[in-house]
Amino acid sequence: MKPATIVMYHYVRDLGRSRFPAIKGLSVEGFGRQLDYIQNHYSPIAAEDLLEAFSSPRKDLPPNPILLTFDDGYSDHFANVFPLLDARGIRGCFFPPAQAILEHKVLDVNKIHFILASVSDAQAVLNQVFASLAEFRAEFALKTTGEYLSAVDEKHRYDTREVTVLKRLLQRELPEPVRAEVVRRLFAEHVTSDETAFACELYMSMDQIACLRRNGMHIGSHGYTHAWLNHISPQAQAIEIDRSLEFLQELGVQKNNWTICYPYGGFDDSLLQLLRERQCRLGFTVEVRVADLDADDRLTLPRIDTNDLPS
């Protein structure tokens, strides 16, 4: 076994001094302490090192290698993460969803985070969602409330049952036009009606992402619209991948040497085949364990969460 630890991060911000203290994220102080821990117990590596560990002749990695990955292209990563990594000479991997950056649209998944951070009662929002489905039921042949409740059978590591149901309904279970409209209304009611301004605050700009790259950070694909890539057709998968590749090429990433982090960890066989055709080199999932470079496929690498390490 050749273990390699890959850690995933999302929000890293001064929650107590932010406008949305209820957002679930890591504090900047906690991140600094976690970097101390990592430097004391692991050897941080770059995406390029991991790539070489899969190539032949295979390059050996330092003892206890660790790779840090940052999902979703948040401004947090430029303002809070980059300075700390840079000061310590650590090269992280960043996976921005292209549409959010290029079109200043707030991802539905992020709208849901900020809706939940703005209300005191998630059950009330879930009731509001079920009530609003009445007007769409006939046109979209929607299921009953009971059927939706039983369709969401998974447990989430950190979320309560009502939050899990709400997220799954609004991210996946409802037909796309219905969930987009329901999320749009909830976001306008509970968070803000100015989505563009919110997106500009929430996500990095192209210039910031280019700056990360110039300073040794790795930039990879996180899809175009942040769709569940295992819930769409092979044709739609190709559009998602090719549009995200155009975005990476604008940043100078080579077409035959790139990586992907699957939104929500979703992938399937047709996607993996497409990625091999497009010469994708590494794929990161949300399967929670330490990777084994002797056994794991380079396109389906597991990651642990920042919460799995001390902070």
Ligand SMILES: [Zn+2]
């Ligand atoms: Zn994501």
